[in-house]
Amino acid sequence: MTFSRHDSRSEWSALAFQTDSLRLDDFADPALNRQWHTDPPACDTQGERSATGIYVTVHGHFYQPPRENPYLNAIERQPSASPYHDWNERIHYECYRPNAFARVLSDQGDLLGIVNNYEYLSFNIGPTLMSWLEHADPEVYQRILDADRKSCDRLGGHGNAIAQVYNHIILPLANDRDKRTQIRWGKADFKARFGRDPEGMWLAETAVDYSTLRILAEEGIRFIILAPSQAQRCRPLPTPDERDPYWIEVGGSQIDPVRPYRCFLNSPHFQRDGILGQDGLGETGADPNLADTPYIDIFFYDGPISRDMGFNDVLSSSEHFVGRIGQAVRGDHRPAQLISVATDGETFGHHKGGTEKALAYAFTHEFPQRGWLVTNFAHYLSLHPPTWEVELKPVTAWSCSHGVDRWQDDCGCGGGGAWHQKWRRPLRDALDWLRDQLIAIYEQSGGSFFRDPWAARDGYVAVLVERSDTALDTFFAAYQSHDLTPAERVEALKLLEMQRHALLMYTSCGWFFEEVSRPEGTQILRYAARALELAEDLAAVRLEPEFVRRLAAIPSNVEQFGNGAELYRQLVAPARITPEQVAAHYAISSLFHSYSQEQRLYCYSVQRLDYQLRRMGSLTLALGQVQLTSEITREVVNLEFAVLHLGGWDFHCCIRPASGRRAYLQLRDELFEALSLASAAQVILAMTRTFGDSQSDLCGNRSFSLQDLFAEERHRLMHLLSQETLTRLDQLYTQVYRDNYGVLRAFHRDALEPPRELQVAAEIAIAHRLTHSLQALERETSDLPPTNPELCDSYLSELEAIAAEANQLHCHLTVTPARQILERLILRLLWQALNESELDTLEPTLVWIEQLLAIGEQLHLGLALDRVQELYWRSLHRYLLPRWSVAQQHSDAAAKAELALLQPLLSLGKALRIEVPLGALA
Numbered sequence: 001m002t003f004s005r006h007d008s009r010s011e012w013s014a015l016a017f018q019t020d021s022l023r024l025d026d027f028a029d030p031a032l033n034r035q036w037h038t039d040p041p042a043c044d045t046q047g048e049r050s051a052t053g054i055y056v057t058v059h060g061h062f063y064q065p066p067r068e069n070p071y072l073n074a075i076e077r078q079p080s081a082s083p084y085h086d087w088n089e090r091i092h093y094e095c096y097r098p099n100a101f102a103r104v105l106s107d108q109g110d111l112l113g114i115v116n117n118y119e120y121l122s123f124n125i126g127p128t129l130m131s132w133l134e135h136a137d138p139e140v141y142q143r144i145l146d147a148d149r150k151s152c153d154r155l156g157g158h159g160n161a162i163a164q165v166y167n168h169i170i171l172p173l174a175n176d177r178d179k180r181t182q183i184r185w186g187k188a189d190f191k192a193r194f195g196r197d198p199e200g201m202w203l204a205e206t207a208v209d210y211s212t213l214r215i216l217a218e219e220g221i222r223f224i225i226l227a228p229s230q231a232q233r234c235r236p237l238p239t240p241d242e243r244d245p246y247w248i249e250v251g252g253s254q255i256d257p258v259r260p261y262r263c264f265l266n267s268p269h270f271q272r273d274g275i276l277g278q279d280g281l282g283e284t285g286a287d288p289n290l291a292d293t294p295y296i297d298i299f300f301y302d303g304p305i306s307r308d309m310g311f312n313d314v315l316s317s318s319e320h321f322v323g324r325i326g327q328a329v330r331g332d333h334r335p336a337q338l339i340s341v342a343t344d345g346e347t348f349g350h351h352k353g354g355t356e357k358a359l360a361y362a363f364t365h366e367f368p369q370r371g372w373l374v375t376n377f378a379h380y381l382s383l384h385p386p387t388w389e390v391e392l393k394p395v396t397a398w399s400c401s402h403g404v405d406r407w408q409d410d411c412g413c414g415g416g417g418a419w420h421q422k423w424r425r426p427l428r429d430a431l432d433w434l435r436d437q438l439i440a441i442y443e444q445s446g447g448s449f450f451r452d453p454w455a456a457r458d459g460y461v462a463v464l465v466e467r468s469d470t471a472l473d474t475f476f477a478a479y480q481s482h483d484l485t486p487a488e489r490v491e492a493l494k495l496l497e498m499q500r501h502a503l504l505m506y507t508s509c510g511w512f513f514e515e516v517s518r519p520e521g522t523q524i525l526r527y528a529a530r531a532l533e534l535a536e537d538l539a540a541v542r543l544e545p546e547f548v549r550r551l552a553a554i555p556s557n558v559e560q561f562g563n564g565a566e567l568y569r570q571l572v573a574p575a576r577i578t579p580e581q582v583a584a585h586y587a588i589s590s591l592f593h594s595y596s597q598e599q600r601l602y603c604y605s606v607q608r609l610d611y612q613l614r615r616m617g618s619l620t621l622a623l624g625q626v627q628l629t630s631e632i633t634r635e636v637v638n639l640e641f642a643v644l645h646l647g648g649w650d651f652h653c654c655i656r657p658a659s660g661r662r663a664y665l666q667l668r669d670e671l672f673e674a675l676s677l678a679s680a681a682q683v684i685l686a687m688t689r690t691f692g693d694s695q696s697d698l699c700g701n702r703s704f705s706l707q708d709l710f711a712e713e714r715h716r717l718m719h720l721l722s723q724e725t726l727t728r729l730d731q732l733y734t735q736v737y738r739d740n741y742g743v744l745r746a747f748h749r750d751a752l753e754p755p756r757e758l759q760v761a762a763e764i765a766i767a768h769r770l771t772h773s774l775q776a777l778e779r780e781t782s783d784l785p786p787t788n789p790e791l792c793d794s795y796l797s798e799l800e801a802i803a804a805e806a807n808q809l810h811c812h813l814t815v816t817p818a819r820q821i822l823e824r825l826i827l828r829l830l831w832q833a834l835n836e837s838e839l840d841t842l843e844p845t846l847v848w849i850e851q852l853l854a855i856g857e858q859l860h861l862g863l864a865l866d867r868v869q870e871l872y873w874r875s876l877h878r879y880l881l882p883r884w885s886v887a888q889q890h891s892d893a894a895a896k897a898e899l900a901l902l903q904p905l906l907s908l909g910k911a912l913r914i915e916v917p918l919g920a921l922a
Contacts, residue, residue, distance in 0.1 A: 054329055054372045055338045055380055058359070059225060059301065060345030061202055062096065063126040064088055065509040065520055066167060070501060070530040071577035072602035073632060075132070076711050078519075083816065088132055092140075095349035095356070096133065100143040101870055102360035111914040114873050115360035118147030119154075122376040123345060124164045124202035127189040131465075134193075148194050151376065158379035163190040163198035163221075166461070169506045170407045172209040172395045173428070177454060178435075178503060179212060183219045185461040192465045199378040200224060204508050207397035207404050213296050214265050223260070223297040223377055225342055227398040231255040231300060234390040237262065251393065257300040258330060258337040260381055261390035265294045297386055299377050301342035302328055309343045315355035318362040322370070338380050339372075399512075407511040415514050419557040423516040427564065430550040431505055434528060434543065438502050441539045442495055449492040451481045460496045467631055486634070493633040494534050501531040515557045517567050525551075525564075525572045533576065577710075579628050579637040580655040582606075584704035587641040587653050589713050590622060592720060602710070605629040609638075612668060614675060620645040621675045621683060623668060625658060640664055642671055642687055646680050649721060653704040654691035730768045737765040748809055763811045766802060770813065770859070773798050774821040781825065784832040785841055796851050803858040812860075819861045826852050827868050833908070834875050839901050846904050850911050865912065872912055880905055881917070 067075045067088060075086045084090035099121075104113035125133075125144065133141045144161075151160040165171060166185035169178065183201065190198045200223045201216060208226065216224065234255055235245045255261075305324055308314040314324045328339045349356045367374050395403045405411035408428045410421040446453030456479040463471050476484060476492075484492060510516075510524035532544045554564030561567040582604050586595070590611070599606045611624035623642040629635070638658035645651050658664070667690050674686040691703070706714060737744075740758050747754035777795040786792050806813060829849050836842035856863040880902060887898040909916035 052335050054370075055336065055375045056325060056367055056372045057122050057338060057340040057375055057377060057380065058120070058363075059122040059124075059340065059342035059377070060099075060348060061124055061164075061342065062129065062345030063124075063164070063168060064091065064129045064132075065507055065523065066128040066504060067519075067523065069575075069577070069602075070504075070526050071575075072710065074602050077715065088129070089136065091346055091350045092133070092137060094353065095346050097137060097140050097866075098349045098356045099345075099359075100140045100147075101866065102356040104361050104364070105357065106915055109913060111869055111873065111912075113360075113364070114870060115364055116143050116147050117348070117356055117359050117363065118144050118160065119150050120160070120363035120374050121345075121359070122160050122162070122340075124162045125345075126164050126168060127166050127186060130189070130193060145194060152196070155375060155379040156382065158199065158376060158382055159194065159196065160376045161190070161194055161198070162200035162202055162225075162377070163187055164202040165204050167504055167506075168204040168508045169503065170204055170207045170397070170404055170508050170511075171212040172207050172404050173407060174506065175435075176211065176215065178506070179215050180219070181454075181458050181503065183215060183221070184458045185464070187219065187221075188461045189465055192462070199381075205397040205399050205404075205407075206230065207395075207407075207508075208392065209395045210265065210392070213263060213392075214294070217265055217294050217296045221296065223299060223381060225299050225301060225340075225377065226392075227396075228253040228255050228257055228300045228303045229401075230392055230396040230398070231261075232391045232393045234261060234388050237387055237389050247391075253303055255300050255390070257302045257340060258328075258334075259388060260338075260377075260384065260386045261298045261300070261388050262295050262386040263298050263390050263392065265296065297381060298390060298392075299338075299340055301340050305339075306341045306343050309341060310347055310351070315347070315352055315358050318358040318366050321358050321362050322366040325372075326370075336384055338375075338384070340377070407508055414512055417514075419514045420555070421514065423554040423556060423564065424511050426550070426553040426555075427511070427516060427521070430547060430554070430564070431524075431528060433550060434505075434531070434547055435502055437541075437543050438498060438531060438535055441535050441541065442499055445491070445538055446495055447481075449481060449484060449488060449495070450479050452479070453495075455479060456492075457496060457499050460500070463496075464500070472634075490633055490635045491538065494538055494635075497633060498531050498534040498538065501527045501534070505531065516554055516564060517556055517558050517561050517571070522567070522571050525568055526575055529568070529572050529576065579604075579630075580639065581704065581708060582628055583626055583639040583641050583655050584643075584653045585709050585713060586626060587622065587624070587643040587655075588651055588704070588706065588709055589717070590624075591620060591643065591645055592717060603631045605631060610664070612672075614672060616675050616678050618647045619675060619678065619680055619683065621671060623671060625664060640667065642667070642691065644680070644683050644687065649706060649718075651704075651706045652684055652687065653708075654687045655704065656691050730764065733761045734765040734768065736761040744809060759809075759811075762809050763813060766806050766809075766811055767813045767815045767818070770799070770802050770806075771815055771818045771821070773802065774818050774825070778821050778825055781828065784828065785845070789844060792848065796848060799855050800851065803855050806859060815861070819856070819863060822852055822856050822861065823863055823865070823868075826863070826865065827871065830868055830871055833905065834871070834879075837901070839897075839904075842901060843904060846908055849908065853911055869912055869914060872909065872914055876906075876909065876914070876916065 064087070067078070067086060069076055075088055078086040081087045081090040084093065099117040102115045102117045103111055104115060106112050130141070130144075133144070148159040148161040152158065163186045165182040166189065167182070169182050171179050171182065174182070186201060187198055197220070199221075201221045203212070203224060206224075206226050208224070208230065213224075228250075229252075231250050231253075233247045233249050233251070235247045236242070238245060305314070305328060308324060309321075314320055325339055325341070330337055344351070347355065348359055363374055393403075397404050397406070400406035400411065400413045402409075402411040402413065406413040407424065409425050412421075415421060442453060442457075446456065450456040459475060459479055463475050465471075472489075476489065480492075505524045505527040507520075507524055507527075509520040511521075513520060515521070528547070529544075532547060536542055536544070548565045548568055551564035551568050554567075556562055556564065556567060561570065582601060586599070586601060586606055591613075595606075595608065597608050599608070605628070607627040607629070609625035609627060611622065613620070613622040615621075621642065621644050623640070625638070625640050628637045628639065639655055640658050641653060641655050643651060643653040659667075670690060671683065671686050674682040687703075706717065709717065736758070740761070744754055744758050744762055747758075773795055777792060777799070780786055780788065780792050780795065826849055829845055829852070833842060833845045833849065836845060853863070883898065884902050884906065887895045887902070889895075906916050
């Protein structure tokens with residue numbers, strides 16, 4: 001961003017950049033009762049060699065189940081998340097983004113500071129969620145990465161981020177090979193994003209057994225985080241003076257969470273399945289010579305405080321939160337203690353709205369004020385290695401009091417009232433059966449492509465992180481048994497995708513809730529269906545009939561389904577997507593899109609080989625040839641299509657495999673000849689004759705309609721096709737409103753309830769005018785500064801009149817598009833204002849911003865000005881205040897001009913509810 005255009009004040013911009021690191025306090029008026037540091041006091045303990053004092057760690061487990069369509073590799077619209085596109089997006093705007101830009105507000109609600117909470121939180125973010133964030137909001141994604149880097153700088157190289165098992169599998173219920181792949185994928189994904197090896201790892205649901213611990217240690221994980229209820233007993237580490245300290249039983253969650261513990265892994269009683277010996281305790285640590293004993297370190301979070309964060313009002317304010325943390329501080333004068341809490345990261349903003357603000361103020365003000373150091377587990381471990389050891393209960397998790405039965409049995413956890421969970425065991429049994437069948441196929445076929453198929457599966461994560469030609473070439477160079485042909489590469493990638501979906505079908509969320517037919521249960525069955533499809537394609541083995549037979553043993557609580565087999569038939573099998581359906585989507589939507597020669601549709605690249613479109617009266621016919629390439633498996637399919645639009649909602653589309661140039665030209669001539677007769681019946685007969693006469697004939701030809709489009713495009717076309725009707729209705733309502741305006745005013749003037757029909761007509765007509773005027777203003781300001789400012793003024797006057805009229809008639813406008821346009825306009829105008837170099841062009845822009853803010857307020861639109869505030873806040877402290885400070889030190893004409901330019905910009909903060917230092921406004 002620049003603030004001058006090579007004018008006489010360019011020296012002030014240069015000085016501003018030189019003072020970019022200054023803090024708000026450098027410009028704050030001493031009379032301010034509260035000063036806010038843009039760089040709050042850091043807990044810089046990187047020079048310490050041992051821990052002293054009180055340390056605080058707040059861990060957030062940020063995770064969303066994978067929601068991508070297995071065939072499109074994209075999340076489709078989820079109506080239950082309205083008004084957002086899907087639940088990832090909704091939770092993002094309620095939690096992930098607010099924590100990246102957490103507000104610190106004054107008592108009056110004005111913005112005092114913006115904090116990146118990830119700089120202070122210990123956190124893990126699931127790899128599947130991080131992958132979504134990277135594309136959905138690159139700015140937040142980058143702030144998360146930057147937060148980890150800054151925490152490394154602040155805490156001696158130990159970052160806040162820890163890894164997570166890849167797709168949230170309950171590891172104690174997985175075989176050892178899947179455990180290892182999940183851990184390796186989680187580590188590799190973490191390193192690719194954060195640029196360092198993870199020191200710790202979050203286990204799905206903190207589910208653990210000793211087999212899992214052994215593999216974690218072998219894979220280089222230094223520590224994990226568990227619930228206090230998962231510990232069985234602990235004791236001080238043996239010393240030469242005390243070779244066999246007494247064990248302390250802590251099985252009832254009594255373990256002291258203020259210190260780390262070491263868990264040794266090679267004792268004889270740690271059986272292969274993770275079950276302890278006959279006495280249930282074993283003899284870990286009896287041998288004082290522990291130097292070469294494998295181990296992993298464990299932190300236990302404070303259970304009562306963590307529960308209060310999730311289920312009580314502890315996070316309602318920073319004062320409550322800090323007070324609750326303070327209750328855990330031990331008064332026994334120990335040299336150091338760690339108060340650590342852990343909860344779902346979505347607690348901070350999604351489950352409990354606005355609580356990210358309490359965190360931000362606690363991290364940057366309350367904790368430092370008390371002398372408590374905000375740290376993370378890895379940093380504390382570097383200062384305070386364990387002096388105690390611990391033994392765990394055999395198999396446990398943080399969200400099930402019955403071990404891990406929540407993910408395999410009807411244990412009662414997660415129950416929905418009268419609903420049972422008898423479906424859990426047969427669901428897991430069916431998936432275990434399928435997993436074992438897929439293992440045989442993978443091992444048999446994988447040897448044809450890879451030197452070590454299972455090593456190749458572990459290495460496949462590099463392709464998942466970055467699906468590119470370079471990543472694929474690197475992967476195959478590392479694992480292939482010989483130079484694979486393009487066709488062999490496709491087969492190899494299908495095998496790996498089969499295994500990826502076999503892992504995804506174990507995502508824990510499928511068992512977590514009360515009913516198998518919930519979206520989470522349906523989703524893991526969709527992953528299973530994709531794995532089955534790939535297996536059949538690769539090995540010509542039909543596993544699906546037996547799998548569905550096993551699903552019949554799953555009892556559903558929902559009468560519509562009855563059992564898992566019927567659920568599969570109703571919700572899973574119909575969701576399959578073929579290349580033919582992708583081609584049909586392209587064909588139908590091409591009637592309303594101007595596609596380029598190369599087009600990306602979800603995870604497919606579509607190359608247009610030929611395209612012809614003709615219209616005859618109300619009929620539109622398009623036909624063409626396309627080449628589809630899967631970005632996942634690199635499989636290439638050549639198809640031909642013809643689509644007839646009969647008008648309105650009526651479409652008829654046929655697809656067939658490419659049949660050569662001569663046959664295609666014959667097809668084209670025959671269909672266009674039928675169209676020339678202007679008879680829909682003749683065209684459909686010709687399409688049936690050339691493409692086949694059934695929904696799916698023996699040659700693989702299929703016919704499709706509007707319903708076969710993917711949901712996003714189908715909904716867009718539905719709105720588009722409805723637009724003509726809606727326009728007529730808008731005109732009708734507007735006429736009704738105009739004809740009865742006086743009557744409606746009379747009702748409101750006399751405080752009488754107006755006829756509902758007239759009130760609705762008024763609200764629709766006014767909303768239509770509002771949206772139309774905002775669209776016109778947006779078009780006029782597409783280039784800034786606008787070429788016709790007088791026209792912009794007239795649009796603004798019209799908007800003010802609309803707002804006054806709506807208030808007079810007590811209209812409740814639900815105009816989401818209008819609100820979004822208004823938000824975009826304000827942000828765009830702010831960018832313009834911050835780049836203005838002349839006062840005479842700046843002042844009109846600022847007037848427009850304030851007018852638009854007032855219009856949003858008058859219409860009660862609930863404008864979301866987060867990005868506007870963030871842009872202004874960043875500019876205020878990086879550029880505006882430093883420039884103001886420098887200019888105040890001079891008295892020449894250039895300095896006076898600079899102050900005159902900056903004064904209205906600084907005054908704008910009040911309209912944006914941002915507190916600007918009083919000295920800058922004097």
